[in-house]
Amino acid sequence: MKILYINNDGGGFADYVEVAEGTTVQAFFAARVPHGKPHDYLIRVNRQPAAADQVLREGDRVSFTPVKIEGALP
Amino acid sequence: MRFSPAAWAKLLFLRDLGETEVGGFGVTAAEDLLFVEDVVLVKQICTPLSVVFDDVAVADFFDQQVDRGLKPQQFARIWVHTHPGDCPQPSDTDEETFGRVFGATDWALMFILAQNGQSYARLRFNAGPGGEMPIPVAVDYRRPFPASDHDAWRAEYSANVQEEEFFDRIGPAALSDPGSEKKPFVPFGFDRDADVWLDDWFGPFEELPLMEEVALGSHI
Incomplete structure (x- = not known):
């Protein structure tokens, strides 16, 4: 099945990818961001927070986006 | 690094609307990733000393830009924010964010505009051996550009910038x-x-x- 995957790491990615039936959000994250920590990303499925064991479905939109973007005066 | 006249005018306008820092993402032309055509705000909490983007708003921004057909390299590589006062140099917080958030991308650019007009732009490559360098900033008048739109810019500011409400966590x-x-x-x-x-x-x-x-x- 295909899902839309959005990620900013590397060259950035925003396109459809094939995933196996029954793939969970956690498994998908581990496969796509093998060296990343979930805590460093806002992980959403169809624009909503997702549980680690949520099973992905055909057509889902999965995004891993950066968190804690903060600036300050010197 | 170059700004379209409209993007530059918008950034100056947004900087001067309040007394706080303000930040956003530079959105670039597809064929020229260092040519900023727009500066887009996301929801943020700002003080005269700091700016903190709302994480959900950042995710929404990604969704919106992807729905427009843009690639992350066009809308999520140039981090723009302002500094009230006369110092455009990045702070430790700025450096921490630039390293942590933009350190996993193949390249990124931190741009800071101070109140007095001085600016700071640093391009960093994370791919290969990596490297970084300060780069010059210019306004490029050679391409067609839209007119200024203060009403729309003010509305974008009002919809996204929350001033110094430390206790209203988003x-x-x-x-x-x-x-x-x-x-x-x-x-x-x-x-x-x-x-x-x-x-x-x-x-x-x-x-x-x-x-x-x-x-x-x-x-x-």
């Missing part, structure tokens, strides 16, 4: 677990509600007697 969108009433929902990934930055911020003051707090300016 959390993720309403969390729910429609699948189970017994098992509490735990979002995978970063959970702003569980973050302890406010505790860290105020922690040093909690042990102080009231008069010392007053002396340090935490009660005014």
Whole structure:
């Protein structure tokens, strides 16, 4: 099945990818961001927070986006 | 690095609308990733000393730009923010964000515009051996550009910039677990509600007697 995957790491990615039936959000994250920590990303499925064991479905939109973007005066 | 005249005018306008820092993402032309055609704000909490983007708003921004057909390299590589005052140099917080958030991308650019007009732009390559360099900034008049739109820019500012409301934390969108009433929902990934930055911020003051707090300016 295909899902839309959005990620900013590397060259950035925003396109459809094939995933196996029954793939969970956690498994998908581990496969796509093998060296990343979930805590460093806002992980959403169809624009909503997702549980680690949520099973992905055909057509889902999965995004891993950066968190804690903060600036300050010197 | 070049700005379209409209993007530059918008950035100046946004900088001068309030007394606080303000930040956003530079959105570039597809064929020229260092040519900023627009500066887009996301929801943020700002003070004269700081700016903090809302994580959910950042995710929404990504969704919106992807729906427009843009690639992340066009809208998520150039981090723009302002500094009230006359110093455009990045702070430790700026450097920490640039390294942590943009360190996993193949390249990124930090741009800071100070109140007095001085600016700072640093391009960093994370691919291969890596490297970084300050780069010049210019406004490029050679391409067609739209007219200024103060009403739209003011509306964008009003919709996104929340000034100095430290205690109104913006959390993720309403969390729910429609699948189970017994098992509490735990979002995978970063959970702003569980973050302890406010505790860290105020922690040093909690042990102080009231008069010392007053002396340090935490009660005014």
